[in-house]
Amino acid sequence: MSLSGLVVVITGAARGIGQAAAGQFLARDARVVALDRSWDGAEATATAMESTGRVLVTTADITDPDSVAASRQRALDRFGRVDALINNAACRQRYLFPPHGLASVLETTDQDWNTMLGVNVLGTLTVTRSFVAPMLEQGRGSVIVVGTGGSVLQPVAPGVWRGRNTGSRNEPYDASKAALCNMSLYLAEELRDRGVAVNVVFPGATHTTGSGEIAAARRRLGLTEAPYLRPEHLAPVLLHLAGQSSAGETGLVIDAVRWNRDHGLGDADEWRHTPLGDGRDQADARQDEHDGGGDAGDPGQGDDLQQAASAGDGQGGDCP
Ligand SMILES: NC(=O)c1ccc[n+]([C@@H]2O[C@H](COP(=O)([O-])OP(=O)(O)OC[C@H]3O[C@@H](n4cnc5c(N)ncnc54)[C@H](O)[C@@H]3O)[C@@H](O)[C@H]2O)c1
Numbered sequence: 001m002s003l004s005g006l007v008v009v010i011t012g013a014a015r016g017i018g019q020a021a022a023g024q025f026l027a028r029d030a031r032v033v034a035l036d037r038s039w040d041g042a043e044a045t046a047t048a049m050e051s052t053g054r055v056l057v058t059t060a061d062i063t064d065p066d067s068v069a070a071s072r073q074r075a076l077d078r079f080g081r082v083d084a085l086i087n088n089a090a091c092r093q094r095y096l097f098p099p100h101g102l103a104s105v106l107e108t109t110d111q112d113w114n115t116m117l118g119v120n121v122l123g124t125l126t127v128t129r130s131f132v133a134p135m136l137e138q139g140r141g142s143v144i145v146v147g148t149g150g151s152v153l154q155p156v157a158p159g160v161w162r163g164r165n166t167g168s169r170n171e172p173y174d175a176s177k178a179a180l181c182n183m184s185l186y187l188a189e190e191l192r193d194r195g196v197a198v199n200v201v202f203p204g205a206t207h208t209t210g211s212g213e214i215a216a217a218r219r220r221l222g223l224t225e226a227p228y229l230r231p232e233h234l235a236p237v238l239l240h241l242a243g244q245s246s247a248g249e250t251g252l253v254i255d256a257v258r259w260n261r262d263h264g265l266g267d268a269d270e271w272r273h274t275p276l277g278d279g280r281d282q283a284d285a286r287q288d289e290h291d292g293g294g295d296a297g298d299p300g301q302g303d304d305l306q307q308a309a310s311a312g313d314g315q316g317g318d319c320p
Pocket residue numbers: 011012013014015016017018035036037038060061062063087088089090091092119123146147148149202203204205206207208209317318319320
């Protein structure tokens with residue numbers, strides 16, 4: 001599949017899923033605006049991206065409208081258009097509750113909620129407002145939002161639902177992604193007659209920044225993690241959706257693991273991350289080194305937290 005000429009903006013492109021997605025778009029001749037709030041420790045990634053001659057590496061915090069607007073201007077100056085936006089940058093549970101990323105609802109503070117919702121909902125809205133404008137002028141484009149499976153409800157009887165991942169101690173992250181998902185589906189309807197598709201994708205539990213540290217901390221608490229997927233597993237559905245307009249697929253929420261399987265791209269086992277002996281891959285080890293390593297966490301919470309590890313179906317995108 002060639003995406004020659006397509007201009008795609010990827011937030012959170014310095015690491016993890018965003019970095020992997022950028023590589024896959026570049027391999028298909030697309031042009032990429034790689035936005036992140038920090039390229040510290042990812043300088044080699046930035047240099048490699050820029051050496052292709054088809055990437056604008058830009059630094060912006062998605063919660064800062066001025067820095068987002070400056071990145072949009074640089075993108076338009078460089079490429080003249082924007083065809084797709086992948087809203088991938090997020091505050092993760094591990095940022096608030098390092099190293100294991102676990103918190104009960106009553107342990108969270110108002111500040112935790114403000115931070116999480118500020119990045120994942122308002123920050124994503126800021127980026128979307130900014131980069132959808134050129135798409136609306138073109139009358140065509142695609143907005144993709146990276147959500148998480150733990151944010152949705154599952155039906156248990158007609159007219160009755162329950163949460164999908166409610167034992168995972170993943171608040172306020174899952175709540176922020178639920179709000180983001182809902183907002184995205186409303187936006188899809190608003191833009192249906194204006195050419196721009198809006199869709200949400202759910203990764204499975206994916207090996208990205210700090211995964212080794214999280215897994216080690218949870219092991220010390222007596223918990224086990226669902227096996228991780230490689231960050232590249234999300235790329236096929238992103239590549240597919242980036243070419244959509246509202247005349248095609250829009251207003252959908254898509255589980256990437258299932259999508260790969262249904263499109264002949266392999267089931268979860270074929271996308272498994274294969275760890276080194278200590279549960280960290282080399283990229284993770286490099287990042288941890290840059291971050292100065294991680295603390296072992298509190299080994300006293302094992303019994304309380306056991307439910308967190310066993311909750312979910314392992315495919316639901318339990319993102320710490
Ligand atoms: N890893 C998983 O298991 C998993 C599962 C479900 C969903 N997700 C979602 O996938 C997306 C990517 O996560 P990841 O696991 O690759 O994480 P990651 O930590 O490896 O990468 C996230 C990137 O976003 C950037 N970022 C964070 N806050 C930002 C801000 N305010 N402005 C600009 N950039 C910012 C970070 O610097 C980082 O480079 C997120 O939306 C996450 O919620 C991840």
